[in-house]
Amino acid sequence: MSTSIKQPQVITCKAAVAWGAGQPLVVEEVEVNPPQPEEIRIKVVCTSLCRSDITAWETQAIFPRIFGHEASGIVESVGPGVTEFIEGDHVLTVFIGECKTCRQCKSDKSNTCEVLGLERRGVMHSDQQTRFSIKGKPVYHYCAVSSFSEYTVVHSGCAVKVSSIAPLEKICLLSCGLSADYILGLGAAWNVADISKGSTVVIFGLGTVGLSVAQGAKVRGASRIIGIDTNPEKCEKAKAFGITEFLNPNDNNEPVQQVIKRITDGGADYSFECIGDTGMITTALQSCCDGWGLAVTLGVPKLKPEVAAHYGLFLSGRTLKGSLFGGWKPKTDLPSLVNRYLKKEFMVDEFITHNLLFEDINQAFNLMKEGKCLRSVIHMPK
Numbered sequence: 001m002s003t004s005i006k007q008p009q010v011i012t013c014k015a016a017v018a019w020g021a022g023q024p025l026v027v028e029e030v031e032v033n034p035p036q037p038e039e040i041r042i043k044v045v046c047t048s049l050c051r052s053d054i055t056a057w058e059t060q061a062i063f064p065r066i067f068g069h070e071a072s073g074i075v076e077s078v079g080p081g082v083t084e085f086i087e088g089d090h091v092l093t094v095f096i097g098e099c100k101t102c103r104q105c106k107s108d109k110s111n112t113c114e115v116l117g118l119e120r121r122g123v124m125h126s127d128q129q130t131r132f133s134i135k136g137k138p139v140y141h142y143c144a145v146s147s148f149s150e151y152t153v154v155h156s157g158c159a160v161k162v163s164s165i166a167p168l169e170k171i172c173l174l175s176c177g178l179s180a181d182y183i184l185g186l187g188a189a190w191n192v193a194d195i196s197k198g199s200t201v202v203i204f205g206l207g208t209v210g211l212s213v214a215q216g217a218k219v220r221g222a223s224r225i226i227g228i229d230t231n232p233e234k235c236e237k238a239k240a241f242g243i244t245e246f247l248n249p250n251d252n253n254e255p256v257q258q259v260i261k262r263i264t265d266g267g268a269d270y271s272f273e274c275i276g277d278t279g280m281i282t283t284a285l286q287s288c289c290d291g292w293g294l295a296v297t298l299g300v301p302k303l304k305p306e307v308a309a310h311y312g313l314f315l316s317g318r319t320l321k322g323s324l325f326g327g328w329k330p331k332t333d334l335p336s337l338v339n340r341y342l343k344k345e346f347m348v349d350e351f352i353t354h355n356l357l358f359e360d361i362n363q364a365f366n367l368m369k370e371g372k373c374l375r376s377v378i379h380m381p382k
């Protein structure tokens with residue numbers, strides 16, 4: 001008796017398509033091809049909007065395109081050669097993968113995979129093609145994830161299997177780490193800076209990333225956690241995440257770095273730039289103390305990507321470091337972080353300020369652009 005294995009077919013579903021820079025997304029019917037070798041197709045359950053989606057949507061030139069990279073979902077089908085996943089697995093997508101075989105993956109000093117690193121051309125890693133189309137014409141990916149679609153295809157190295165009891169509408173926040181997400185800030189505090197007990201920490205920008213840094217610093221036992229933001233409405237909420245003091249640069253007649261050095265007896269032990277402004281990186285460096293002061297930059301700038309700083313800042317012992325995905329290795333570390341969340345070892349739910357239907361996705365863009373939200377979770381049709 002012969003048996004046949006059902007092969008995945010093309011799926012037609014709805015996706016929010018960007019047709020041009022800064023133009024409102026349009027919900028369209030798209031075709032999603034079957035997963036190719038080492039790929040999986042995912043039914044997206046929830047996706048959240050990250051600042052980097054907005055930055056790319058406003059400034060990049062690859063269109064039409066499906067944005068979104070911060071998502072949770074359920075495996076719908078697997079391609080040839082995939083042994084790690086089966087249909088029905090609960091997963092998080094990640095915008096930088098982990099092949100576990102390249103030099104970077106084998107090193108405990110890096111989380112930047114040489115094979116499945118940040119994809120910038122709107123195609124899949126494996127064959128430089130798209131898996132989306134409308135009436136036969138390609139629709140491009142974003143970060144090889146494209147979660148603003150009911151179904152998406154990702155490389156198996158860019159997905160992480162997680163506990164089936166974890167709420168997908170919450171843990172989708174744990175999948176991102178480029179410019180404005182929770183896990184980036186927590187990892188920057190724990191992995192990149194390795195904040196020590198009793199230290200003084202200064203955080204520039206109290207959005208999702210900045211508040212995540214604050215929470216990580218609090219857990220590590222920092223004695224002073226100073227938040228810097230021009231929006232006074234963020235003051236009270238920031239205290240719940242560990243901020244002990246709040247400074248609004250507009251309320252002072254002297255540069256904020258001078259204020260910090262004055263109130264910290266020479267500068268902070270650690271400073272974090274969570275805005276995406278290269279000029280603020282210099283300010284963060286200047287806010288650190290001599291000898292051992294460490295500045296960590298987490299923001300992704302829209303303009304002027306070059307950093308300018310006087311060499312004397314480094315000669316005096318200060319250090320500048322960058323952070324991508326908070327230093328976490330996605331496939332290795334994310335499952336344990338989800339389990340720690342389930343044990344209530346750190347906050348995630350509190351970052352969600354809005355829950356929106358898929359058809360209201362443009363509202364999520366407006367809320368973030370207007371500074372009226374931390375995270376909007378977009379719920380896909382069931």
